[in-house]
Amino acid sequence: MDGKTYKLRASCNACNESKVRCSQTKPTCARCERNKTTCVYGLSRRTHKDAPPISLSHSHSHSHSGSQPHSHSGSRRSSVHIPNATATANATTTANYTSTTTPFMPLHENSMTSYPPQPSVDQFFAQQQPHHQQPSTAGPGPGILSPANLDLPSFMTPLPTPNEDHTNSLFSSFGNFAAGVGGVNGSVNNILTPLTGSPGTGTSASTSTDMFQQPQVQECTCHAGVMEQMASMSQPSRNEERRLSLDVQLSQLKRCIIASEASMGCGHHGNGDSEPINIISVAMLIGRIIDEFELMLNERIGRGTTMPERERSLSLDEATISIREPRLCWGVLELEDDDEVELRQRLYLLYFRKLERLLSQLNVFVRTLHDSRGGSCNPTFIMACEYIHLWLEKKAEGVKRLFPAADEYTGRIPS
Structure with missing residues (x-):
């Protein structure tokens, strides 16, 4: 050596x-x-x-x-x-x-799954460079594993980093998808935009209004009063301890009669391709009105006692007036107890006559239904309406016999 x-x-x-x-x-x-x-x-x-x-x-x-x-x-x-x-x-x-x-x-091998960013690769080479370059410092050229001799872009094809541009492109793709769905089910702008014409929506105010026009035409509130009155006439009111006063009872019966008349006079029955189911609700409400009249008359007259009919009515009405019902008055005129009882009886008869007119309107409605819709309406439905009307008339006649002085008032009561 x-x-x-x-x-x-x-x-x-x-x-x-x-x-x-x-x-x-x-x-x-x-x-x-x-x-x-x-x-x-x-x-x-x-x-x-x-x-x-x-x-x-x-x-x-x-x-x-x-x-x-x-x-x-x-x-x-x-x-x-x-x-x-x-x-x-x-x-x-x-x-x-x-x-x-x-x-x-x-x-x-892991570059396609972990997607390391470029700075981490450079850091890895910076840590490995002293170890790999030490045997080749005096060699024929730069190290084989030197970053300068490796074409990293050819080996690594990572997915795009979720930066701002990528996010914008993602939401733009989602917007295109929503637009495609809107093209199938209708214009999204027509649904989300208020019904006013505005540039850029591609539709006019009339077109947007036509979309919602059909449900608005079919809306009808003529029958809502019947259902409301049926709900207000609850069963606990039939208890004698919780009975309402005369003025409250008569005003409730008046509202029921008005709601029934409005439902039968409704003109939103369509083009005749279905049965007017509302008439069944009206008939049920009329039956409740007749029941209320029967309860009031039985309470006022006091059937089952040995007193004469006239005296029974006066004594019970006087006790009721003095306890829980308001007194009738006419300005400065003071009414006697017997006069007030007579006026109350006439009020009963007055509202009962209104009930009779309501039954007559129901009869006309059923006959019109039988004549005009006999071809398109179900005959079973028409027959059921006729039987219900017949049953209500018979029940009203039985309640009318409870009036103690019905024969005395032969004259016509003004409406």
Whole structure:
């Protein structure tokens, strides 16, 4: 040796013998000597750059190692200028060796799944650069694993980062999808925009109004009063302890009669393709009115006592007037008790006559239904309406007999 101290590898590349002790003239470790194998990989690649690659045959390696003593004197000076074949072999050997030991190759496999950003890749190369560049500082060129020799864009095709542009494109795509759905079910702007003409919507105010015109035509509130009055006439009011006063009862009956007349006089029955079901509700409300009249008359007259009919009515009415009902008056005129009782009886009869007129209107309605809609309306429905009207008339006649002085008032009562 020329006085220089060469750095030896920690182990032999051929047999992993620890603490290789060999020289340039005899690069053989102890294990290779026992196995009678020529060891050409004992020296470090830094000082033994002309060693043949592993892929070459054993005979070529032996002949090449035998020629090493002749070229030892100039190997150190000409170590930088290596023939192209040898440099290519060294590069191939280094690439084959590092492909199984370096952790960088799995990075290409994971780049399609983890999508690492560019700064993290540069940071990884900055950490790995001292380790990979150390064996090749005096080599034929830059390191194989240097970032300068790798075309990262060709290996990595990550998805776009969700930045502002990507978000805008996402919402624009969603807007196009909503527009496509709106094109199938109708214009979205016509539904969400108020019914006023505005530029840019593509529709006029008349077109938007036509969309909601049909439900508005079919809306009818003529029958709402009947249902409201039926709900107000609750069952607890039939209890004698919770009976209402005369003025409240008569005003409730008056509202029921008005609601029934409005429902029968409704002109929103359509074009005759269905039965007017509202007449059943009107008939039920009329039946409730007759029941209320019967309860009031039974309470006032007090049937079942031994007193004469006239005296029973007066005594019960006087007790009711003095306890819980308001007194009748006409300006400054003070009414006697018997006069007030007579006026109350006339009020009963007056509202009962209104009930009779309501039954007459129901009869006319049923006959008109039978004549005008006999072809399109269900005959069973018409027959049911006729039987209901007949039953209500019979029930009203039975209530009319309860009036104590009905025969005395033969004259016509003004409406």
